[in-house]
Amino acid sequence: MIFKSTPKAISILLFGVLASLEVVNAQPITSCPVSQITTGLVPSLTEKYEVSGNGIRVFYTLAGEHALVIQTDLNGNGVPDYVENVEKQADAARKAYNLVGFRDPLESGRYRAATHIDINLGNIAGGAAYSEPGIWGAVPQRGGVCAIRIDLSSGIANYPGTWSIMAHEMFHLFQYGYSMMKRSWFIEPTANWAERIIRTGTMNHPDPTQKLPQTMEEMQTTVFSQTYPYNFWSRLAKIMDPAEDSIDLPEELRNATYVDGSLIFKDDKIRGFGFLSRFYQYLDAEDAVVSQLYGWPEYDWGSGNQNHAMHDARVLKVIQRAISSTGMKNHQQPDQVYDDIEGFLTMN
Numbered sequence: 099m100i101f102k103s104t105p106k107a108i109s110i111l112l113f114g115v116l117a118s119l120e121v122v123n124a125q126p127i128t129s130c131p132v133s134q135i136t137t138g139l140v141p142s143l144t145e146k147y148e149v150s151g152n153g154i155r156v157f158y159t160l161a162g163e164h165a166l167v168i169q170t171d172l173n174g175n176g177v178p179d180y181v182e183n184v185e186k187q188a189d190a191a192r193k194a195y196n197l198v199g200f201r202d203p204l205e206s207g208r209y210r211a212a213t214h215i216d217i218n219l220g221n222i223a224g225g226a227a228y229s230e231p232g233i234w235g236a237v238p239q240r241g242g243v244c245a246i247r248i249d250l251s252s253g254i255a256n257y258p259g260t261w262s263i264m265a266h267e268m269f270h271l272f273q274y275g276y277s278m279m280k281r282s283w284f285i286e287p288t289a290n291w292a293e294r295i296i297r298t299g300t301m302n303h304p305d306p307t308q309k310l311p312q313t314m315e316e317m318q319t320t321v322f323s324q325t326y327p328y329n330f331w332s333r334l335a336k337i338m339d340p341a342e343d344s345i346d347l348p349e350e351l352r353n354a355t356y357v358d359g360s361l362i363f364k365d366d367k368i369r370g371f372g373f374l375s376r377f378y379q380y381l382d383a384e385d386a387v388v389s390q391l392y393g394w395p396e397y398d399w400g401s402g403n404q405n406h407a408m409h410d411a412r413v414l415k416v417i418q419r420a421i422s423s424t425g426m427k428n429h430q431q432p433d434q435v436y437d438d439i440e441g442f443l444t445m446n
C-alpha cells in the first residue's frame with residue numbers, strides 16, 4: 099500500500115511545486131514603480147542626450163527654471179558641452195569602477211529591472227543619487243524605460259575642471275546595487291574614496307595620527323554617529339594599501355578627454371580598491387541575512403530600515419572580515435605604525 103501511494107504523493111507534491119513556480123515566474127524578480135507625475139524637475143527636462151550602448155541618458159533643458167546655466171557648445175555639435183562633460187565623467191568613472199572590480203549597478207539583482215541610468219540636470223544644489231529605480235509613465239521623452247536616477251546641478255561653476263561630483267554620485271548607485279543598508283558613515287566616505295579614481299591623489303584628509311577605534315564606544319562616537327568620518331576610512335585605506343597603486347587603464351580611458359581636451363583621469367593612482375570592493379561584496383551577502391532575519395522583502399526595506407543604526411555593529415563585522423580576507427599590503431613594517439589594526443580587528 100505504501101509503495102502504491104508514494105508515486106501519487108510525489109506527483110501531488112511536484113504539481114504543487116510547479117504551480118507555485120508558475121506563480122513566482124508571473125511576477126518580475128525586481129519591481130520598478132511607475133510614476134504618473136507630470137510636473138517638477140523630471141517632466142520639465144525636454145532635451146535628451148545619450149551615447150549609444152552605455153545606458154546613460156542625460157536630460158536637460160535650455161529654458162525655464164532648470165535651464166543649463168552655461169550653454170557653450172565649443173565643438174558645435176548641437177549639444178551643450180556641460181551636458182557632454184557630465185556624460186563623459188559618468189561613463190568614464192563607471193567603466194573604471196567596473197575595471198577595478200565593482201559590480202555595475204545595472205548588473206545587480208536589485209536593479210535587474212532597470213536598463214538605464216538617467217542623469218537629470220536641474221536647478222538643485224550639488225548632486226543626489228536615488229536608490230529606488232523608476233519608470234516615468236507620463237513623461238514621453240523617458241520612453242517608458244526603467245531607470246536609476248541621479249540629479250545634478252545644471253550650473254556647477256567651472257565644471258568639469260577638477261570636479262569629481264559625477265563620479266561620486268555614480269558610485270552611490272554602485273553602493274545601492276550592493277546593499278540596502280544606507281548609513282552615511284560608510285556611504286559618504288567610501289564614495290569620496292572611490293571618486294578619487296579620476297582625481298589627483300587617492301585619499302581625503304588623511305590624518306595619520308588618528309588611530310582606528312579600539313572599543314565600540316570609540317567606534318560609536320568617532321565613526322557610527324558621524325556623517326563624514328573621513329579620517330577613519332583614510333586610515334583604513336592607508337593601512338590596507340600603504341603605498342598607492344597604479345590602475346592599468348585601457349587606452350580608451352587613459353586618453354579620454356572632456357570637450358575642451360582636458361584629461362578625465364588626472365592621474366593613474368588608486369588605493370585599497372581590492373579591500374573596498376570586497377567590503378561591498380560582503381555587505382551584499384549580509385543584506386540577504388538581514389532581510390531573512392527581519393522578514394523584509396529583499397529589495398524593499400523602507401527607508402527607515404535602510405538608514406537604521408541597528409546595522410552598525412553588523413557592518414563593522416563586515417569591515418573586519420573584509421580586512422582579514424583581503425590581507426594588508428606590507429603590513430609588517432619595522433616601525434609598527436599600524437599597531438592599531440590588531441585592536442580594531444578584535445573589537446566587538
Ligand SMILES: [Zn+2]
Binds near residue numbers: 270
Ligand atoms: Zn554623496
